[in-house]
Amino acid sequence: MPPRHRLPTSRSTRPGRGAAAAALLMALGLAAQWLPQPARAAEAPSAATASTATARFAIQGGRFLLDGRPFVIRSGEMHYPRIPRAAWRERLRMARAMGLNTVTTYAFWSQHEPEPGQWDFSGNRDLRAFIRTAQEEGLQVILRPGPYVCAEVDFGGFPAWLLRTPGLRVRSLDPRFMAASARFLQRLGDEIGDLQSSRGGPILMLQVENEYGSFGQDRDYMQAMLAQMRGAGFDAPLFTSDGGSESLFEGGTLPGVAAVVNFGGGLADAQASLRALRAWRPEGPAMVGEYWAGWFDHWGERHHRSDAQANADTVDWLLREGVSFNLYMFHGGTSFGWLAGANYSASEPYQPDTTSYDYDAALDEAGRPSPKFHALRAVIARHLSPGERLPALPPAPVVRALPAFALQPVGTLVAVLDRLAKPQASRRVRPMEAFGQNHGYILYRKQLDAPARGKLVLSELRDHAVVMADGRVIGTLDRRLGQNALALDLPAGTRLDLLVEAMGRIGFGSRLVDEHKGITRSVRLNDQELLDWQVYTLPMTGLERLGPTDAAARAAPQGPGFWRGTLQLAQPADSFLDTRGWGKGQVWVNGQHLGRFWNIGPQQSLYLPASWLRAGANEVLVFSTQPPTGAAPTLQGLAEPLYETPDRP
Template identity: 45%
Template sequence: MKIRIYYMVLGILLTISVHAQHSFTLSDTAFLLDSKPFVMISGEMHYPRVPREAWRARMKMAKAMGLNTIGTYVFWNVHEPQKGKFDFAGNNDVRAFVKIAQEEGLWVILRPSPYVCAEWEFGGYPYWLQNEEGLIVRSKEVKYLREYAAYIKEVGRQLAPLQVNHGGNILMVQIENEYGSYGSDKEYLEINKKLFIEAGFDGLLYTCDPAPDIAAGHLPGLLPAVNGDVTPSKVHRLIQENHGGVGPYYVAEWYPAWFDWWGTTHHTVPAERYVGKLDSILTAGISINMYMFHGGTTRGFMNGANYNDKSPYEPQISSYDYDAPLDEAGNPTEKFMKFREVIARHLPAGVVLPEVPEAKAAVAVPSFGLGEAGRVSDMLPAPVRNGSPLTFEDLHQDYGFVLYRSKLTGGRAGVLRLKELRDYAVVMVNGGIVGTLDRRLAQDSLALQLPAGEVQLDILVENLGRVNFGPYLLKNRKGITEKVAFNGEEVKGWEMYGLPFKEVKGMRLKKGGDSGHAPVIRRGTFDLPVVGDTYLDMRQWGKGVVWINGHNVGRYWSVGPQQTLYVPVEWLKATRNEVVVLELIKPEQKELKGLDKAVLNEVK
């Protein structure tokens, strides 16, 4: 509840808004908000995946579907990209995100575990942890706990004052994240709890785990929440078994669909399959957090990947549409409307849902040219030299690309082998593309016919996303992580050029520039008589990254299923929208257009 206090100072009326302090506690059967039973109808939405300018609009949509709460992770690698350098500004301003939710009448479930999974790069861990010798994530190892403590204290400075017991809207805070799927060390979980309390999180703490792992992942004394598609009876049984025979009952991740990775079909789940399940959960008075209510977009290089000994490397796509009730652009879907109908039947007497805001208009941008171009190899920084290849981590580079360069004696044929490539390589001889290697397909070798004389070997390596789940969290270095051999003989004498592409301003490109058959950067502009969302149609392109007006809007790859890149209206203008495309394998492509809808399910 917001209270307005009026003061008269020097004849000027001042209005100060203060938020009333609430209580949020547990009974044996229910959550109690100000001592009254309260069912959280929550939806997950991640602030880095939505333009800051659109946060409020998405929250209004949440209210219109009937949600009373928003859930969000807090992402360590977003907020501490380099050791000791914290960033809570712009789209990283999670404090503002929480406060906007409060202004819109929404409670918040906060999930600031250093490990988030979330189909996010390295599960949320910053890459530089791998450069701390002996550091082991998700463990009691001293260096890890020291970095963890420093980070969570910074998060506490931002967010602990916004807990409900301090007048804010954060109802509960989650420690760790699905730890039972990874380990079972209760002492480690107790350390997590202690660090959170020391950081100022003195309200309700909880854990969450998939149903099979809840016994391993919960901490006695804290509420154990369940993740997954579970029946009311199973929720009751699992929580009672791990919480002294009582509730309350909470499904912390209830999945209305699933995420996608490159080369597979788009995952969708008809709303009809979940309407009855949602009704039964709410009828039983069980609180719920839909994962996801609105997925948005994993922009830049922040997607994660799945990998284990039994399955291939699976990097996730940029779209995080998730077949969620609110689509990637923030528009309501059929699933949204059907879930809204269910929720409306469970509202307190007299409560009426707000009208659903209109869907945003999208525009189809006519074809336009990218008339300026330059080869990536002509825009290299100063090299780092070493006898053997260095990883991204060795080069203190987080994301993007590294170009590895060496010399070979030509006039012979042979097999080039990259041992433990991570993750995708464009191989060039004397500046021209001769092939690609793809970790997804377990490719590490390429047959070459070298021309006579000394040959320049270039290998442009892309980090396609660090593993975000499972034991390979501990084996997440990027680049050429071991060695390169030609005909069985190790190639030595490397120059390495870091290409993180954090921004693309000021690139010196030439009009009509011919890239030859090599990775290229192209630039062009388009106008919008009517400014609206659009979707760049990348179906004629090969593989790369796109920036619009300086914003990295994500990766594209002809293998699909994602064939368009969503461009939010908030980042567009009427004239001279600048488009920069980094194209790896089809440098001859020069035309681009926008569609008025997404293409998320075309696999080639």
């Protein structure tokens, strides 16, 4: 969704030349490396066969047709990895009850191929099951397979392992990237290709790339993406999606492919954006691919709210004009685990996104209807087709406060380090991707063989560092604030530890092409590079290896460390864990990674789904880079999310 970020656009290093991408790559002898082979006939009928036999959806002139009748798409965006699988159906049922007839989702490459050639379409990543559930609840589906998605997720949805190839450039005709993206699209086509409208399924249409006009102007690249999608068996109608200006349409649209427009704000923005779309593509359908009826949060900023009545008035106008739309978001959900990404602006070098993706959406993070939901439902009810009726409103999920429970120290990170990782010798510091790591923390350790007095500089720190001397915290550095230097005065023999947290890769704009994590260049003292490190990769998997610890290790950590507690429940219930007083870190409940917390706000609680809990004892594990406040650290559950941003000093 780049136009919303108000960031400068960048141009591809390979401007469009009007030639077909396939012909260009064939001439270079590279096409066979990345152009996917057509799907096998037994698994995916050809476009011609499918369209004549079972096609349900079509774009005809300026209209959408479903089963031969004019169809106005009333869609809302929901992302399956951001919703506990057990709640998919109730969230989709709420979408139908608000009056939506379609649900839109991205397909997240990073979630489905976490390592090269290792595919995961299980559990919360079961895209096929999500689409089938939507169909069972009376909803059509729009799929946006990327492979770039933005969506405020880490690296814009690209898998982090792409960064292990030196010099690889995403969103370009780099043959190494093209080969990887073709493999993903082919595997995705094998997974859900038969659910397309061209074969009688609920997937009405699919998006090519994602708002490419806000990134570059390489026409050959866009043609290559189109070729990859068709080669992967995506034979339903396709579309492109861009912000409402001629320059964005110029870079992001394709001849012969429907174009839709994205915007935020109120009615004036809607009218201006639709005029721009009409001027660019007068013969195409009128559709808003993303109406930003809310906004996302960055750490350290205020929680965003939008005017529910202004959102409803805009949707009312769109429906009066017969314009199809997709609410971004209808239900935002939660960027569980390491899913959250980051942005940047002209004034701030780095803006990490919060774990919550509530988005001030019609359906809140726990799946409850908000005032915006009811305002939109009332508007949609006035524009139903003859004979159409809104379903009854389902019961809202019950979110409960949970009693406070104590947590005991497991041990400092330094004390348990060897249980979590084995050191790797490295002459120079290197980013975590160089060690095969995608997410989490990385610790660089060096025994000082001489006194260290002066200025320590962590060059290209990504993203937050805790600096320790013999296990004692002596400072922190924050990429958000442009910090990368610290004054040192340490004797010879001191053990210097640099614990670096990856807080989400930038997922928008030109900077997403180089988002390695850790310390990505060098560590220098008084401009002299420090060499010979022991490196510990800490993706925070295998935490069961922490086990019980002895009394000395259980002493309350004065720096980064682990805490463990037991939440006793008679019956599971949704809740929000109150993380105030816990500083900065991560929470796991029964092994499920809820995500990141940080006391700078605005998010001061973490959504805890009932489906991840059980009656009886529930294990809660906290990793915090600073000790919690209070003599007896506790956590409790809240019935409402908590958003507070302390005033900056």
